[in-house]
Amino acid sequence: MRANEPDPLSFFGGSTHAPAVRRFLLIALALVVAGGGFVAWKLNDRPSLEVMQPRVLPEAPPRANEPRIRFLGVSTIAIGDGESTLLVDGFFTRPGLASVLLGKVAPDDEMIRSGLARAGISKLDAVLVAHSHYDHAMDSAEVARQTGALLVGSESTANIGRGAGLPEDRMRVVEETTETTEMTFGDFRVTLIPSKHLPHGMAMGEIEAPLEPPARATDYLEGGSFSMLVEHPRGTMLVQSSAGWVDGALAGRKAEVVLLGVGGLGMMDEGYRAKYWSEVVEPVGARRVIPIHWDDFTRPLEDPLLPMPRMLDGLDATLAFLEERTAASGIDLAWLPIVAPVDPFGARPGAEP
Numbered sequence: 001m002r003a004n005e006p007d008p009l010s011f012f013g014g015s016t017h018a019p020a021v022r023r024f025l026l027i028a029l030a031l032v033v034a035g036g037g038f039v040a041w042k043l044n045d046r047p048s049l050e051v052m053q054p055r056v057l058p059e060a061p062p063r064a065n066e067p068r069i070r071f072l073g074v075s076t077i078a079i080g081d082g083e084s085t086l087l088v089d090g091f092f093t094r095p096g097l098a099s100v101l102l103g104k105v106a107p108d109d110e111m112i113r114s115g116l117a118r119a120g121i122s123k124l125d126a127v128l129v130a131h132s133h134y135d136h137a138m139d140s141a142e143v144a145r146q147t148g149a150l151l152v153g154s155e156s157t158a159n160i161g162r163g164a165g166l167p168e169d170r171m172r173v174v175e176e177t178t179e180t181t182e183m184t185f186g187d188f189r190v191t192l193i194p195s196k197h198l199p200h201g202m203a204m205g206e207i208e209a210p211l212e213p214p215a216r217a218t219d220y221l222e223g224g225s226f227s228m229l230v231e232h233p234r235g236t237m238l239v240q241s242s243a244g245w246v247d248g249a250l251a252g253r254k255a256e257v258v259l260l261g262v263g264g265l266g267m268m269d270e271g272y273r274a275k276y277w278s279e280v281v282e283p284v285g286a287r288r289v290i291p292i293h294w295d296d297f298t299r300p301l302e303d304p305l306l307p308m309p310r311m312l313d314g315l316d317a318t319l320a321f322l323e324e325r326t327a328a329s330g331i332d333l334a335w336l337p338i339v340a341p342v343d344p345f346g347a348r349p350g351a352e353p
Ligand SMILES: [Zn+2]
Pocket: 131, 133, 197, 222, 242
């Protein structure tokens, strides 16, 4: 090649070093392709859901005054009794990995509308936000707007509401560090108990001003975390969205069923998992544990939910831990079907009576 002839593979046009540059670029390209292929392969390496299948609670059609819950991915859980309906978190947009890591995210009105419709929700009494990370809180204000719900959460969550233009009288700000807050919605009594997030250190801190989307996923700062006790004449549930705790915070509380957030739990050590169990499941005397926050929330809700890739969360370790702990303590380990309504307190076929 002559010195002035442009080399199609070179960024530098003509160069006396063209063959060396070309070799370098080819090697770099091969490395990028191989690296990308390796990451793509690793992102598809996921634990199997088969062990959960026999433990999935049966669908139970809605019935007046009977609580039903619906799992809508991550820790988005609809809880209703035909009279009142509550939604924990309310995350439907589930943006893809590229926009989460490199771009900006924003609530998708259409995905929220179709997610709510799939769950049979047209009207909500409250959206109860456990903490303000995007995979819990990003859509909460839009959900409240579409359903007429009161948005309940920390000051950070209220700043998500303000950024979405939700009026102050449609929000209830809950103190997230010391006080316990009780609220009543029909036959449901909800108690928000200050808790802690899994200690991964990502996007911690407070959202201090109204947050207007689109924003970076990491702009959705945690803003404090809650445990939620949901009491109903038919039974009591504890919803623990994030795998953290405050020592002794649940002492004296009672719940038959714990919806146990396991996101990131597989990356922690055995001692951490044991302490989480003894601070969240044991104090309330649960007879059933239902894991939540196990799915890969960079995939849309219309697609089958898949567990997090092994490289991002060690769900195998979590599953082994849960199997061992529930078997040792006689607690029923159950899973929720996607979207379908279930009776959280009802029998699971095949379970010990
Ligand atoms: Zn979080």
